[in-house]
Amino acid sequence: MSRVYNFSAGPAVLPEEVLKEAADEMLDYRGTGMSVMEMSHRSKPYDTIIKEAEADLRELMNIPDNYKVLFLQGGASQQFAMIPMNLMKNRKAAYILTGQWAKKAYQEGKIYGEAIEVASSADKMFSYIPDCSDLDIPEDVDYVYICENNTIYGTKFKTLPNTKGHTLVADVSSCFLSEPVDVTKYGVIYGGVQKNVGPAGVVIVIIREDLITEDCLPGTPTMLKYKIHADEGSLYNTPPAYGIYICGKVFKWLKKQGGLSAMKEYNEKKAKVLYDFLDESKLFKGTVRKEDRSLMNVPFVTGNEELDAKFIKESKEAGFENLKGHRSVGGMRASIYNAMPIEGVEKLVEFMKAFEEKNAR
Numbered sequence: 122m123s124r125v126y127n128f129s130a131g132p133a134v135l136p137e138e139v140l141k142e143a144a145d146e147m148l149d150y151r152g153t154g155m156s157v158m159e160m161s162h163r164s165k166p167y168d169t170i171i172k173e174a175e176a177d178l179r180e181l182m183n184i185p186d187n188y189k190v191l192f193l194q195g196g197a198s199q200q201f202a203m204i205p206m207n208l209m210k211n212r213k214a215a216y217i218l219t220g221q222w223a224k225k226a227y228q229e230g231k232i233y234g235e236a237i238e239v240a241s242s243a244d245k246m247f248s249y250i251p252d253c254s255d256l257d258i259p260e261d262v263d264y265v266y267i268c269e270n271n272t273i274y275g276t277k278f279k280t281l282p283n284t285k286g287h288t289l290v291a292d293v294s295s296c297f298l299s300e301p302v303d304v305t306k307y308g309v310i311y312g313g314v315q316k317n318v319g320p321a322g323v324v325i326v327i328i329r330e331d332l333i334t335e336d337c338l339p340g341t342p343t344m345l346k347y348k349i350h351a352d353e354g355s356l357y358n359t360p361p362a363y364g365i366y367i368c369g370k371v372f373k374w375l376k377k378q379g380g381l382s383a384m385k386e387y388n389e390k391k392a393k394v395l396y397d398f399l400d401e402s403k404l405f406k407g408t409v410r411k412e413d414r415s416l417m418n419v420p421f422v423t424g425n426e427e428l429d430a431k432f433i434k435e436s437k438e439a440g441f442e443n444l445k446g447h448r449s450v451g452g453m454r455a456s457i458y459n460a461m462p463i464e465g466v467e468k469l470v471e472f473m474k475a476f477e478e479k480n481a482r
């Protein structure tokens with residue numbers, strides 16, 4: 122068996138320990154004689170799996186009792202619609218545009234009401250996080266929306282925006298469980314799990330109870346109402362059962378690593394290896410304003426498209442996968458989620474140094 126260093130932005134690298142344990146349990150999950158994939162979601166063993174997953178997540182994130190945890194389907198993109206359908210009582214919401222994913226959520230929001238752009242970093246190709254300390258937010262908006270970590274551009278909110286008392290809704294898909302968060306600062310935190318938490322097919326929504334009401338926009342399908350899923354403990358219909366099981370294993374792995382504070386420390390150390398090199402390199406250059414750099418997604422360029430292509434080709438041959446930047450921005454991007462070991466980043470930097478020596482002019 123040989124595993125590569127996988128720098129994919131998602132689906133992405135998962136802890137080997139988790140994958141091995143799942144492989145061991147594939148044919149016979151703990152004496153049940155079946156795989157979790159083959160198991161009724163209403164069975165006793167599955168009830169334990171989903172309840173333990175929720176309890177572990179609550180412990181990891183210190184989620185208060187007045188928040189529900191929902192395991193849903195439809196990816197993060199489905200939340201772009203579910204959020205306004207469930208929360209836009211005044212048909213008005215403020216959006217902070219820091220990249221493609223925030224923009225997509227904003228465009229979806231416009232289908233349901235007045236989505237207002239209150240800040241943006243589009244002027245500099247989303248390479249920074251705008252100042253959100255004193256935004257002009259209309260009094261009657263239902264929520265303020267952010268994408269907390271911008272997977273494509275590699276920026277991250279280091280301080281949350283001042284929402285002036287309005288509910289904060291955050292897409293944390295690409296920074297989920299990478300560091301501690303204060304859940305009480307948000308009305309809704311959600312993320313597709315396929316980056317830091319598990320296999321694609323599950324989206325986790327953490328939502329304050331008072332935001333869960335019957336009163337959705339007219340025409341909201343039953344499946345898109347938070348209340349239905351909250352009332353049924355994420356088992357209104359068949360959930361993405363196997364995916365939730367893997368997420369549960371990742372939660373246990375995170376607890377074993379020492380929880381989210383330890384994860385943050387490790388992620389900072391790991392990202393520093395790459396950022397320090399980018400700052401001193403004569404060939405490679407990071408594309409993000411220093412104070413807004415993400416710990417998870419690190420975009421960089423050589424400034425020469427041909428050289429970028431050569432780097433991507435040669436790095437792949439050397440066992441570093443998925444370093445090509447997002448199709449909308451080009452260049453390179455190393456996604457270094459929780460499960461990427463620091464050795465992966467150190468080896469990448471060694472490779473980059475050697476490439477620089479051969480190719481710097």
Ligand code: PLP
Nearest residue numbers: 196197198222272292294295313
């Ligand atoms: N939000 C962010 C920050 C993302 O990075 C992505 C996907 O990469 C999405 C949303 C969309 O996720 P999905 O494909 O699960 O709909």
